[in-house]
Amino acid sequence: MAGLLTILLPLISNAGNPDRAGQAGASELLINPWARSSGWGGANSGSVHGLEASFLNVAGIAFTKKTEVIFSHTNFLKGSGININAFGISQKVGEAGVLGLSVMSMDFGDIQVTTFDSPEGGLGEFSPQYINLGLSYAKIFSNSIYGGISVKIVNENISNLAARGVAIDAGIQYMTGTNEDKDNIKFGIALKNVGTPLKFGGDGLSSRAPVSSGVYQLTIEQRSRGFEIPSLVNIGGAYDISLAKEHRLTIAATFTSNSFTNDQYTGGLEYGFKNIFMLRGGFTYEEDLFDDNLRTTIYSGPSAGMSIEVPMGKSGKKFGIDYSFRATNPYDGVHSFGAKFTL
Secondary structure (H helix, E strand, O other), X not given: OHHHHHHHHHHHHHOOOHHHOOOEOOHHHHOOOOHHHHOOOOOOOOOOOOOXXXXXXXXXXXXXXXXXXXXXXXXXXXXXXXXXXXXXXXXXXXXXXXXXXXXXXXXOOOEEOOOOOOOOOOOOEEOOEEEEEEEEEEEEOOOOEEEEEEEEEEEEEOOOOEEEEEEEEEEXXXXXXXXXXXXXXXXXXXXXXXXXXXXXXXXHHEEEEEEOOOOEEEXXXXXXXXXXXXXXXXXXXXXXXXXXXXXXXXXXXXXXXXXXXXXXXXXXXXXXXXXXXXXXXXXEXXXXXXXXXXXOOOEEXXXXXXXXXXXXXXXXXXXXXXXXXXXXXXXXXXXXXXXXXXX
């Protein structure tokens, strides 16, 4: 824990610096592709459990009891034509360890090829694609302390250009008590997206120019400059309230210290009935959120979602369906749909 905090403190001190805004790339690393946790804007970073924790706080995948499989589809910024598909699986190994694998793919559709001489297109189409692959490991250190680490491969490409890099996440979660029914106070801290700068390369940076009065042609390659990835720190807490038998209300909050964008404050509530039906909502605030002229995020604050999870027989297996919505301005919001199998 002390070692993680030693790494976090310098990052927190540089976070939210307006002089660094807009200097990072690979912003897809900031998009939560999972429908359940995005329903309350990521407020549950301190209490998120299972495979979805691979995004908010990787320590949470240590709560996987056996096997979890999740499929998710996101209509990102509805009206823009951008879609996100995600798949993940987590598997308990040994007495206290869990391995997780996740894949996130962004599809931007087909875009017309244009050039200086043909600004209207007609030269064909290309399809940009971003793919992030993550491999995670989490472990139960005691009845109260859980930790994890994740290595992500980041890939951005079009037909003639590509950029690749590696990022690392690390996280710790703490929860009170030794009985799951009484573990009503949870806390977590996570460091995300620390890794190598990305740099584009490929044939798209090359051009041919005539020399010696047009007798010969010379291939000229331009150099691209590297760019950082958006590192951040999540600090979150949650408290479970028992309203009545089989009824639960969870209050959660997360502070996100961003290195290249404004810091964010997220609060959320989740109501649960018998762990079968869950309804949640959240709100994310950052500086100048309500000023259309100064706001630097496309998200306008509110988020909401719901889940239905039903047992499949008496074996303990479950199947769940999730939906979430995040309001944006402009466009018609972010809609995510997910299916979860607990085996």
